[in-house]
Amino acid sequence: MPKKITMADVAEMAGVTKSTVSRFFNGGYVKKSTRDKIQKVIEQYNYVPNTFARLKAKESSVIGVVVPTLNSKVTSRVITSIDRYLRERGYTTLIKNSDHDIDLELQNIQKLIHLNVDGILISSIAMTKDHKKIFEETQIPVVVLAQDYEEGISIIDDDYNAGKYVGEYIGKTGHKKVGYIGVYETDVAVGLHRKDGVLDGLKAYGIVEPVLAKSDYSFIGGQKCTREILEEEKVDAIICATDRLAFGAYKVLQEKGLRIPEDVSVVGFGGYDESSLLTPELTTLKFDSYGMGYLGAETILKMLKGEPVSKKQIVEYEFIQGNSVKLEDLKDYNKG
Missing domain, CATH: 1.10.260.40 (lambda repressor-like DNA-binding domains)
Structure with a gap:
């Protein structure tokens, strides 16, 4: 040799x-x-370069973390939880931001592998064939966050059931014509599973043709899609795949003189702190992002020790009823 x-x-x-x-x-x-x-x-x-390896040591005590953006409340919660958990156990986190760019995300993964980190936690934009090829070839433990990775280990939000819960809530509150602002389907978790849940929840209450729009995750995208929905049809509710998109909906509705929730109800996903500061306070669904970070960090360290881990773990969510949904038709609605 x-x-x-x-x-x-x-x-x-x-x-x-x-x-x-x-x-x-x-x-x-x-x-x-x-x-x-x-x-x-x-x-x-x-x-393979071994930049972080200590002299005569087999481990670097560095865990790589790849995230889609740093400009996100959900991401910041996940990173904070990961870093705290690992730091308390003598590990250092090396964070790489992909700025919602698939190619950059793949490059970041490769760089971390080349740097010989002990393991990688990735909050992935999408699980492509290139992602899977890299994960299959590397000897470094990998845990995927927020996307289902059937061939490996993943920690995911319960996107479908969360979406269904919100869809049913809008149906139960008596809304008839609903708009939905989703994200592009390259993000399978939010773009497909969350959307499918929302649509099935609405369908259970006879709402079978909601007005659909797609966006990136931006405030501007939320504004653009809200305008598109309002131009297509008069709606009495808009469901937004993220709170940031809901912020865009608020801006456009207020610019057009439409009252929330009297004229149009709005609901989001994310449970951002800022959502409680809106007028009216946004009704939203909050995933346990701190729990996702904790589980991811715990799982990667178990893998490094050769301990058994669950192939898939699902984090919980909490529905936060603000004042942005018209409730006059709500009859004995059970939040739980």
Whole structure:
């Protein structure tokens, strides 16, 4: 078996400096011809950098965390919980933000693998074939958050049943014409499962043709979709796949002089702190994001110790009844 090569060996064989190889692995600028030379050596010798490894240590005590954005209350709760749990047990978190870009997300995963972190927690935008290929090939334990990863280990929100709960709630409160602002279906959990739950919940109360719109996760996207819905039909309720989208709905409805909830009810998902500051206070459904982070961190450490773990864990949710849904037709509604 050939001896393990070093970064200096890679540099020498590629005809470049060691600092250039280091820059290559850390995502710095290296011209394409040089990158190709380095990559050829890496592939030939199956070289993996060990940047964080301690001298004569088998573990780095670093856990990589990949998230879709840093500009999210849900993500911040998940990261806070992960970091706290791991820090108390002597581990350091290395966080990579993908900015809702699939290609960048894949690059971030590869970088963490190259840095030889002990394990990876990924709150994934979507589970693509490329994701699965990387996870299958790496020897590093991986736990997927917020997306169902049938071939591996995942921690997920109960998106379908949460969506169904909200759909039924809007049906039970007497609404007849409903708009739904969802997200793109590349995000299977929110874009498909949550939407399917909402639609099935509405259907149970005879609402079979809601006005559908799709957006990214942004405040601006929520505004755009609300305008589209209002232009298509007069609705008495708008369900939003996230609270941030609901914020956009509030803005447009208020600009058009429509009262919430007297003219149009609004409900979201997320339970953001800011949602309670809106006028009227937003009715929303809150997932246990801290619980997701805790379970993810606990699971990755169990995997590192070789302990058995559940293939799939589902976190709970809580319905928060604000004042943004018209309730005059609600009869003996049971929140639980």
